[in-house]
Amino acid sequence: MESAEEWDRCLGWTFELISEDPVRREQARGLVGVVQDLYRVAPYTYTETERDEWFSAANQAVVLYLAKGRGTLLDALGGFHPAESYAAWAGLKYVLLYLDWENRYPDEWMLSARSWGLKHNALDTLARALPYLSTEVIDQLVDLICRAVRREHRCEDAGYAVLARAVGGLQLRRLLLEIADDPDEGFRLRARYLLWLLDHPEAPKPKVSQWKAWLRSQEAEPVFERAEPVA
Numbered sequence: 001m002e003s004a005e006e007w008d009r010c011l012g013w014t015f016e017l018i019s020e021d022p023v024r025r026e027q028a029r030g031l032v033g034v035v036q037d038l039y040r041v042a043p044y045t046y047t048e049t050e051r052d053e054w055f056s057a058a059n060q061a062v063v064l065y066l067a068k069g070r071g072t073l074l075d076a077l078g079g080f081h082p083a084e085s086y087a088a089w090a091g092l093k094y095v096l097l098y099l100d101w102e103n104r105y106p107d108e109w110m111l112s113a114r115s116w117g118l119k120h121n122a123l124d125t126l127a128r129a130l131p132y133l134s135t136e137v138i139d140q141l142v143d144l145i146c147r148a149v150r151r152e153h154r155c156e157d158a159g160y161a162v163l164a165r166a167v168g169g170l171q172l173r174r175l176l177l178e179i180a181d182d183p184d185e186g187f188r189l190r191a192r193y194l195l196w197l198l199d200h201p202e203a204p205k206p207k208v209s210q211w212k213a214w215l216r217s218q219e220a221e222p223v224f225e226r227a228e229p230v231a
Contacts, residue, residue, distance in 0.1 A: 086129035123159030161206035
């Protein structure tokens with residue numbers, strides 16, 4: 001897939017994965033599962049008629065998606081995309097969707113399309129691509145960072161610390177300051193750690209060991225286990 005129109009025709013339905021309506025989310029997750037199951041049994045051997053028998057008219061976007069040979073959602077978002085051209089890549093908004101899905105509904109994301117490698121690569125590329133991204137996309141990144149702070153820490157979340165340092169700015173700092181006073185101790189600590197990173201640009205690149213060391217410096221051992229990323 002190349003054009004934005006083609007991406008939207010094939011994958012526009014995936015935005016239902018972050019719908020506030022649990023029924024619509026479950027229907028979209030069902031389509032993700034259908035695509036994955038059919039891909040495992042070589043769906044491209046089916047004739048057009050046979051595909052029509054598998055899907056209702058309402059799900060023809062999935063048929064189109066399979067016909068393009070993209071495999072699963074993870075396949076569509078995988079591959080190498082230079083940071084310099086990330087802003088022009090039509091798949092960018094679906095990468096943002098993928099990250100937003102984990103932040104909003106982490107259990108559903110885990111069950112349907114977990115990929116720590118894709119998450120790591122997406123966050124790393126977004127941090128490097130920041131100088132080329134629009135203000136609108138940067139605003140979305142600020143929201144993603146703050147949503148990640150307000151959930152339980154998970155594998156590859158160090159990438160959000162790298163991204164936060166790249167984004168910086170008054171908007172992110174203001175929102176982190178608000179979270180730094182949250183009643184939830186875990187949320188407070190994550191926000192304060194990111195603020196510390198923004199205040200110390202000389203500090204090494206964020207990683208799990210740095211986060212743990214910072215926790216110890218705050219005498220935050222009681223939340224240490226709860227704040228540690230999952231494996």
